[in-house]
Amino acid sequence: MLTLQCPYCGVMAEETELSAGGEAHLKRFGPGSSDADFETYMFMRENPKGVHFERWRHSNGCGKWFHAARCTVTLEVFGTYTAQTSTPPADLLDKIRAARPGFKWREFE
């Protein structure tokens, strides 16, 4: 039973108010893309033991999608941020690097 702060309405939301939306910052591959790119986009997912970037929706609240950076081992939440971005904010990445030296997630380290 996690609690995450919705960056839109500011509520500290209980997990029962939220819906999980899987891995964050996927790049969409549509018509014209290669089979390999489409496969990666549809099916290949990170499975980190450590910090993960995820999509959540405040579905039983304000209805907004947002992003969260959360450690899958300790459940520490490093921050939540807007859904309208294709990369994690720089200050959040700095915070994670400081707390977890050697941190790496997809192209971010």
Added chain:
Amino acid sequence: MSTRLSKGGRLVDTSSTVAFQFNGKTLTGHAGDTLASALLANDQMLVGRSFKYHRPRGIVASGAEEPNALVNLGQNGKFEPNQRATTTELFDGLSATSQNHWPSLEFDVGAVNQYFTPFLTAGFYYKMFMHPRPLWKHVYEPFIRQSAGLGKAPKEKDADRYEHFYAYVDVTVIGGGVAGLQAALAAGEAGAKVLVMEQTAAWGGRAVVDGGTIDGMSAETWVASALARLEEMPNVTLRRRMMGAGVYDHGYLLGYERLTDHAPDQDGPRHRLWRIRTKQIVTATGAIERPISFAGNDIPGVMLASAVRDYAVNYGVAVGKRTVVVTNNDDGYRTAIAMVEAGQEVPAIIDARGQGAGDLGEKARKLGIRVALGMAISKVKGGKRVEGVELCRMEGNGGAILETIKCDAVAMSGGWSPVVHLWSHCGGKLLWDEVENHFKPDATRAPTGADGKPFVLTAGSASGPLGLGDVLADADAAGKMAAEAAGYAPATTPAPAGDARDENQMKPVWMMPANPVYELRMKMWLDYQNDVKVSDVQLAAREGFESVEHTKRYTTLGMATDQGKLSNINGLAVLADSLGEKIPQVGTTTFRPPYTPISMGAIGGAARDDVFQPIRKTPIQQWHEDQGAYMEPVGQWRRPYTFPRGNESHAQAVSREITNTRTNVGLLDASTLGKIIVKGPDAGKFLDLLYTNMMSTLKPGKCRYGLMCNENGFLMDDGVVARLDEETFLVHTTSGGAAHTHAHMEEWLQTEWWDFKVYTADVTEQYAQIAVVGPKARMVLEKLGGMDVSKAALGFMDWTQGKLGGFDARIFRISFSGELSYEIAVPASQGRAFWDALMAAGEEFGMMPYGTECLHVMRAEKGFIMIGDETDGTVIPQDLGLHWAISKKKEDFIGKRGQQRTFLASEERWQLVGLETVDGSVLPDGAYAVVHGHNENGQRNMIGRVTSTYYSPTLGRGIAMGLIKHGPQRMGELVEFGKVDGTTVMAKIVDPVWYDKEGEKQNV
């Protein structure tokens, strides 16, 4: 024999008499008794039969850790199995029966199982019942189900009420012993909002039983003064009969409060499940004494030493007149002293250690108690109760019996294990203590919260310390730390001073004697409730089960309702010994919530019957119910399946509704249809991506049918889109699909195309929508008047709005039946009145309401697909012959790339066709089309399946739709379908459009 003492019993009111029943026999106890103490006071040593061998079993413990004394409690709607006698408070009229025996507790036929002990070892079921397989189903399983198991399942509906309760606190203290109270004082004085819960009805825990002084007071007096101080603090809530059930992520905690179990006539809910968010948790859960494994340690009368003491001090009950104490530590001596001080005999303290006890040993000797050092119990004598013990040397195999002592009770103490369950639930790690030989919390590896910092602390014996002074110091520090972590400045007052502990070191004794022969090992019980013995764990180790988690599952050690509270440490010590490893290397199994079983009622709370799942109702629902409609669930809605008249069967009613709609006019409540407004400058562009066909070219005033796929390409929803104006579309979805489709739209708008200027709103419940369907539909609307509904003014797939019979109406010329059809939306508030007006206007035209089954049959007669029938999440529009609804011009839509994958573009996919049985019968729903040969599982090879099947009154025969390999190329061919009874039926592949192929009827 066990009896009530003439004095003692700090928790019972000896002036009161409480009558209760056990196995139909009326017995009496006192107010304040537990069922266990009252049974013991009546010399009821035998309380149940064991799980596997049906051996006689008695009470072992005095609290939540009790493995044996499980009873069926209450009757009828208040019946509940597997209740621990030790945690059941006695009340007048309590009725309990013992479990797992036949025909009676005293004489149990199943007890013959114990003579088959050599055959019923670990893994017995796996080994024995593998072959031949039919015997398992018809012989072994029925026999085992009859003979095994604990209590019986309740047959009647639970008569009690339950509720959930939400709480937000700074510090929650679990445990109301001296450690919990001191931690609460320290946190409360700092100003934190504190909740303290104690699972029993009495505060004080062990210290008030064992004595000792705190700040110069007796433990009992100190507890009273601590409670008085806590009660004065407005920021502290004290709750008895409430257990900390489970610790979860980010400070989520479940508390299980038993409100009326002790007073069933009291009003209010029986149990309350507290759903707590707390910044910090302090577990002051104390420690549990371990049994010792010696032969016959399960005979009624063999109990934990601490429990023997509890019954004497708390309830004034002597478990035995002559109690032998067997121990590996000083604490066991306390029981011997307590029993002698209560006027009972203690023939000997058998101490496995050579050096004996410290101060307590001296005290015991002064009382004249014999202490046998370096000795062990070789075997307990007796059947349904203890008759004596045979002694041998500790270091030996138990073969040489040195002495036999007559006794009627054995008090065993194998040392103490901190209750680490709540600490461990959310990831707290453990350390092995080499001195006390127990696992204790590793404070450096605590469960962490959302901020990455620890949120669980332990206090008192739950941390490891066993002496009163150390316990209080530890608890005081924990309370202060918790308050500080929650944002409060703790006071600087020192911890209360408690007695220092002056005891000799305990000796780890996992088997008694040290190297017992097999005959003794196979009578040494580790897990009483699941009948697991030392020999079983050793066998598992020999057979290669090296992991403690595997051994647990193979032997069922610790898997019973007590979750191995008494057996786990002993079991894994035996495993470690067998493997030649150290205990911490073997490790523990996982501690999972709840700490003890909680009621299903409490988990459900108020969510039962009508409020289990709220039902969505259309504005016309009451009318349907008043007509006696047969309702069926559709998503969260209930829709009329059909409106039977007189003695009609449902099938007859459906046929009448179809015929009447096709010849006269029918009326359908379509309010459940999903309605979503999509609005904005980019609405058309967005819908082009959402639907497989083109929506941006739709003109205002027009409607268009569309298909929606997911990114994988599979069909997820369909419906009619109406363009309201240049920037606004009204999207209709399936009845069950509105919320899902709306969420799908929002996901793409918020997370992928966030630059699109589009808003969406689910307005499903804002409108009542009624379909007027049939050749006479226009006449009904014209009678209502107010709008021109002629073909010229409102053609097929047009929509318009205005005042129809005085109602604010939006009329869509769309048809899901093949008939002339108007779907009319009015504001929900006008829905019922509009329905009534239509019914009145339609009377002269023979109008009848129809239900969902009529709708289904009519759409199947037209070959229209239904989401959820023709689709199941693996079907693409191309499988359904819907190529015409897939745009070839659009560069992109959701699912387009997915559908280009080779396996979805394959010609080998099963495709939609119509099916007609040669004998006119109705095909079974979901039936498979079979061909020659068998697959690798021995099943007939399959080439397709039925997706929808009905009796069509219009055609007078069964019709079906199905997906068949190469179906559209096989028109007119016969296919064989399997039926439920094992026979098959032949069906011809036909065009799925049976009714009005040219679509003339809907276009008049």
